[in-house]
Amino acid sequence: MKYRILGKTGLKVSEIGMGTWQLADDPNCWVGADLKESLRSLHKFVELGGNFIDTAWVYGYSSQYPSRHPSEELIGKYLKESGKRNKIVIATKVVPKNWKWPAWNGIPISEVFPPKHIEKCVNDSLRSLGIETIDLMQFHVWQDYFADDDNWKNTVKKIIKSGKVRFWGLSINDFQPSNCVKTIKTGLISTVQCIFNIFHQKPKIRLFPIAKQFNIGIITRVPLDEGGLTGKFNSATRFSSGDFRQKYFTPARLVELKKRTDNLEKLLNGEAKNLTELALRFNLSFEEVTTVIPGMRKIGYVETNTAVSDSRILSRDLLSVLKNHAWERNFYPMPDPSLAVSNYIEQ
Numbered sequence: 001m002k003y004r005i006l007g008k009t010g011l012k013v014s015e016i017g018m019g020t021w022q023l024a025d026d027p028n029c030w031v032g033a034d035l036k037e038s039l040r041s042l043h044k045f046v047e048l049g050g051n052f053i054d055t056a057w058v059y060g061y062s063s064q065y066p067s068r069h070p071s072e073e074l075i076g077k078y079l080k081e082s083g084k085r086n087k088i089v090i091a092t093k094v095v096p097k098n099w100k101w102p103a104w105n106g107i108p109i110s111e112v113f114p115p116k117h118i119e120k121c122v123n124d125s126l127r128s129l130g131i132e133t134i135d136l137m138q139f140h141v142w143q144d145y146f147a148d149d150d151n152w153k154n155t156v157k158k159i160i161k162s163g164k165v166r167f168w169g170l171s172i173n174d175f176q177p178s179n180c181v182k183t184i185k186t187g188l189i190s191t192v193q194c195i196f197n198i199f200h201q202k203p204k205i206r207l208f209p210i211a212k213q214f215n216i217g218i219i220t221r222v223p224l225d226e227g228g229l230t231g232k233f234n235s236a237t238r239f240s241s242g243d244f245r246q247k248y249f250t251p252a253r254l255v256e257l258k259k260r261t262d263n264l265e266k267l268l269n270g271e272a273k274n275l276t277e278l279a280l281r282f283n284l285s286f287e288e289v290t291t292v293i294p295g296m297r298k299i300g301y302v303e304t305n306t307a308v309s310d311s312r313i314l315s316r317d318l319l320s321v322l323k324n325h326a327w328e329r330n331f332y333p334m335p336d337p338s339l340a341v342s343n344y345i346e347q
């Protein structure tokens with residue numbers, strides 16, 4: 001495993017980080033996790049040199065058990081039984097108080113991240129993880145005009161002073177990679193987490209240069225397009241109810257996906273032996289990317305994915321061909337056409 005420095009936090013983190021959204025089952029988004037396998041995957045990840053784990057207050061949340069935070073609790077269990085807390089960088093997220101993903105344009109921050117709510121989430125996450133300090137706390141959605149509000153800034157400073165959180169970051173809205181530039185300039189944010197993969201390459205345009213200028217660590221999520229970029233789905237693939245990919249990969253989108261992954265497969269050569277490797281290597285080929293965090297609920301995924309961190313990056317020629325394979329889509333439905341402008345995909 002190779003390591004990179006997470007922007008101005010100075011923390012040394014593994015190039016492959018651990019995404020944990022699906023590790024503890026999530027009745028609203030992911031089903032089918034085997035908790036024992038998930039726990040073993042965490043052990044394997046660290047054994048193989050991984051040290052960056054991304055989770056969230058909301059991962060695994062169920063309205064039946066509103067005070068439970070299953071993904072954080074599983075990680076807490078791992079930390080306790082391994083005794084490796086000091087070797088791991090833990091990143092988690094403050095849930096938006098209004099439960100809206102993404103944060104819609106025009107919404108006041110007082111409805112999304114009021115100070116008391118931020119403080120409550122920090123305390124909940126500390127408890128679920130069973131730790132005294134969170135290394136990186138991220139806002140789970142964002143709108144850049146939130147930068148004008150002083151309440152969150154004062155709250156963040158207060159929490160850092162209390163020792164409960166070391167650094168703060170943004171996990172920005174899907175497909176809106178520069179909806180954070182003004183906030184980066186406040187100096188309070190050390191990292192940005194964004195979608196970045198062969199299909200969604202927009203972060204390269206504005207976000208990466210500004211992140212480099214301000215020494216912001218970039219955490220890239222959804223590197224495998226929710227599994228689409230592994231090549232394992234085709235037009236006959238069907239997802240269980242409770243798996244959000246039932247909506248993400250509509251039948252028409254699966255047909256298009258298959259065409260696109262077939263075309264990508266034709267590009268495989270000595271630089272990557274399969275699509276999963278190509279997709280992860282694509283991320284690591286950009287120096288602005290600090291760590292890429294595939295969701296890995298199986299030991300096999302951990303072994304395959306961590307093996308990609310070996311310093312080999314894709315050639316300029318291949319990267320320039322891959323530019324033509326971008327496929328911009330918006331997953332979120334538009335419930336009201338007049339709101340479409342609020343929920344844009346960045347052009």
Ligand SMILES: NC(=O)c1ccc[n+]([C@@H]2O[C@H](COP(=O)([O-])OP(=O)(O)OC[C@H]3O[C@@H](n4cnc5c(N)ncnc54)[C@H](OP(=O)(O)O)[C@@H]3O)[C@@H](O)[C@H]2O)c1
Nearest residue numbers: 019020021171221222223224225226227230293294295301
């Ligand atoms: N708004 C946010 O802040 C936000 C949103 C999304 C994700 N995230 C974070 O980013 C992480 C990564 O995103 P993601 O998990 O949604 O998407 P992803 O990493 O693109 O895809 C994850 C899925 O890919 C499949 N997979 C992983 N490795 C594989 C391998 N080697 N071979 C075959 N299939 C493999 C698994 O599917 P199956 O197990 O179903 O086969 C897994 O559930 C999350 O876990 C979470 O930590 C954050």
